[in-house]
Amino acid sequence: MALVKYILEDNSEVTIEAHVGQNLMQIAIENDVEGIEGACGGSCMCATCHVKVESVNGVELEERSELELEVLEMEIDEVATNSRLGCQIEINKEIESITVRIESIQSI
Amino acid sequence: MSVVIIGAGHAGTTAAAALRKFDKDIKISLFSEEGSIPYQRPPLSKKTIFSDTQNYDLILGKDFYNKNAIQLNLNSAVKEINPVQSYVRFNSKEIIEYDQLIIATGTKGYELNIPGGELAQTLYSINDAQKIAKSISKAKKIAVIGGGFIGCEIASGARKQNKEVTLLEAGASILGRSVAPIFAKSVSKYHHSQGINILTNCKALSINHNGIETTSSIISADLVIAGIGVTPNIKLAVEANLDIDNGVLVNEYLQTSNENIFAIGDIANFPFNSDSGRLRLESIQNASDQAKTVAKNIIALRNNQQFQSYTPIPWFWSDQGDLKLQMAGVGNLNAKHHVLENQTDGTLTVLHLVEGQLVAIDTLNHGLNHICGRKLLSHKKPILIDDIKRFKGDLKSLVKELN
Ligand SMILES: Cc1cc2nc3c(=O)[nH]c(=O)nc-3n(C[C@H](O)[C@H](O)[C@H](O)COP(=O)(O)OP(=O)(O)OC[C@H]3O[C@@H](n4cnc5c(N)ncnc54)[C@H](O)[C@@H]3O)c2cc1C
Numbered sequence: 007m008a009l010v011k012y013i014l015e016d017n018s019e020v021t022i023e024a025h026v027g028q029n030l031m032q033i034a035i036e037n038d039v040e041g042i043e044g045a046c047g048g049s050c051m052c053a054t055c056h057v058k059v060e061s062v063n064g065v066e067l068e069e070r071s072e073l074e075l076e077v078l079e080m081e082i083d084e085v086a087t088n089s090r091l092g093c094q095i096e097i098n099k100e101i102e103s104i105t106v107r108i109e110s111i112q113s114i
Numbered sequence: 115m116s117v118v119i120i121g122a123g124h125a126g127t128t129a130a131a132a133l134r135k136f137d138k139d140i141k142i143s144l145f146s147e148e149g150s151i152p153y154q155r156p157p158l159s160k161k162t163i164f165s166d167t168q169n170y171d172l173i174l175g176k177d178f179y180n181k182n183a184i185q186l187n188l189n190s191a192v193k194e195i196n197p198v199q200s201y202v203r204f205n206s207k208e209i210i211e212y213d214q215l216i217i218a219t220g221t222k223g224y225e226l227n228i229p230g231g232e233l234a235q236t237l238y239s240i241n242d243a244q245k246i247a248k249s250i251s252k253a254k255k256i257a258v259i260g261g262g263f264i265g266c267e268i269a270s271g272a273r274k275q276n277k278e279v280t281l282l283e284a285g286a287s288i289l290g291r292s293v294a295p296i297f298a299k300s301v302s303k304y305h306h307s308q309g310i311n312i313l314t315n316c317k318a319l320s321i322n323h324n325g326i327e328t329t330s331s332i333i334s335a336d337l338v339i340a341g342i343g344v345t346p347n348i349k350l351a352v353e354a355n356l357d358i359d360n361g362v363l364v365n366e367y368l369q370t371s372n373e374n375i376f377a378i379g380d381i382a383n384f385p386f387n388s389d390s391g392r393l394r395l396e397s398i399q400n401a402s403d404q405a406k407t408v409a410k411n412i413i414a415l416r417n418n419q420q421f422q423s424y425t426p427i428p429w430f431w432s433d434q435g436d437l438k439l440q441m442a443g444v445g446n447l448n449a450k451h452h453v454l455e456n457q458t459d460g461t462l463t464v465l466h467l468v469e470g471q472l473v474a475i476d477t478l479n480h481g482l483n484h485i486c487g488r489k490l491l492s493h494k495k496p497i498l499i500d501d502i503k504r505f506k507g508d509l510k511s512l513v514k515e516l517n
């Protein structure tokens with residue numbers, strides 16, 4: 007179990023208790039968190055699950071993979087150092103909590 | 115202002131969300147013939163039919179519609195478009211007026227027109243998927259008719275569950291129309307190695323409770339699933355006298371022959387630099403990107419602003435057993451195929467070339483080459499095979515050089 011906090015475009019916040027094994031794109035869709043589309047269903051092809059990681063407690067996240075970075079660069083105008091694909095961040099036992107910012111429906 | 119959207123598949127639903135993002139005040143009404151909150155279709159053939167849960171993946175959260183004042187009308191088939199008086203009729207006699215209308219009615223599966231054809235199950239909706247899931251859990255021998263993407267996904271998923279699986283394909287190869295022949299061959303080899311019995315050049319002649327009689331043999335099966343392609347749901351558009359040809363004809367702004375009626379997703383036949391000068395796609399990329407373009411253009415129409423053209427680099431994926439197939443661009447009959455050299459084991463990258471120029475790329479278990487391929491296809495200048503050869507198959511370095 008980990009606490010996932012999404013900061014939405016209007017700066018409101020939603021916090022969800024998420025299970026190990028789920029990724030941040032799935033958690034957002036299942037819990038009605040606005041602004042994550044997840045068009046490719048987590049196939050690492052669309053970047054409509056773009057989030058910016060603000061903080062993580064419990065463990066450091068693994069670096070973005072080469073593929074993830076390529077997808078971000080292709081689809082997002084300004085890739086920040088904390089830009090990630092939500093579908094590539096999976097909740098594991100070590101993560102206690104994570105806060106990410108969503109930039110609403112992506113690539114419009 | 116009122117926008118009415120017919121069909122709450124990936125296209126219609128995403129268009130509603132995008133319109134709401136751009137304008138807080140427009141009245142948005144979304145009509146669905148189905149009874150379920152809009153859901154994603156790709157997982158149906160990849161996991162839903164192999165699971166015993168009733169869960170499925172929604173496109174937007176279930177409360178999104180209420181929270182965003184999108185009037186979602188489920189179980190509400192639209193029966194008529196009246197383009198002269200700008201209204202649609204739904205259920206039997208209710209009427210709703212529109213300023214702009216979006217047709218996103220998608221496709222429906224072809225029926226199998228052979229004796230016993232009704233015994234074959236087909237997969238398009240969540241209802242179909244839940245029904246097939248029950249049948250699969252009970253079946254031992256499964257025959258899948260149609261070796262397209264969905265047929266291959268169903269066959270490989272069933273095989274993973276240790277079912278005895280036969281895959282029938284009427285053409286000379288599975289995935290015949292969709293990928294390079296050498297690519298299809300490689301996928302076919304994999305399925306064969308997993309124990310799927312693939313029969314090509316094989317047509318089903320009749321179905322009964324024991325199985326299928328085909329042009330080559332009799333196949334025993336206790337469950338038959340058919341995935342033989344789909345046809346666009348054009349009835350409403352035909353009756354409204356819109357221009358039709360393999361779907362609803364739209365211009366590069368996704369406008370039909372009526373300037374206040376737009377069409378998007380699987381139903382829309384749009385201008386594209388292809389053999390016929392047009393293209394109709396059946397993919398999530400297309401549904402999602404057209405939805406966003408149409409939302410922009412409806413707002414632009416309202417504000418007298420410039421329209422945006424829809425000029426995609428199409429992409430698609432399919433999950434088959436341990437294989438991830440990713441396709442980008444649009445191949446054609448004149449294309450030559452070139453297997454990219456120096457690739458890691460278990461992967462395959464095939465380039466489609468027309469007059470030496472890259473037009474499409476198929477990759478197997480190689481997401482990075484897929485993404486690099488899309489970057490190359492979207493490059494201002496044509497990418498030539500000689501450019502690619504110079505980098506000895508390293509697409510990423512070529513992308514870097516071009517930037
Ligand atoms: C099993 C399966 C697996 C797939 N896998 C992939 C994949 O891996 N990758 C990929 O890119 N694509 C995949 N696709 C294709 C993708 O799902 C479609 O391209 C996409 O759903 C098209 O969206 P759409 O909104 O245009 O049409 P649809 O999703 O077909 O939605 C149209 C909706 O309109 C409704 N409708 C029709 N007529 C009316 C009416 N008169 N009134 C009200 N409602 C009406 C229909 O009932 C339907 O709900 C798959 C499709 C299926 C069926």
Ligand code: FES
Binds near residue numbers: 049051052077
């Ligand atoms: S859902 Fe498509 S890249 Fe994450």
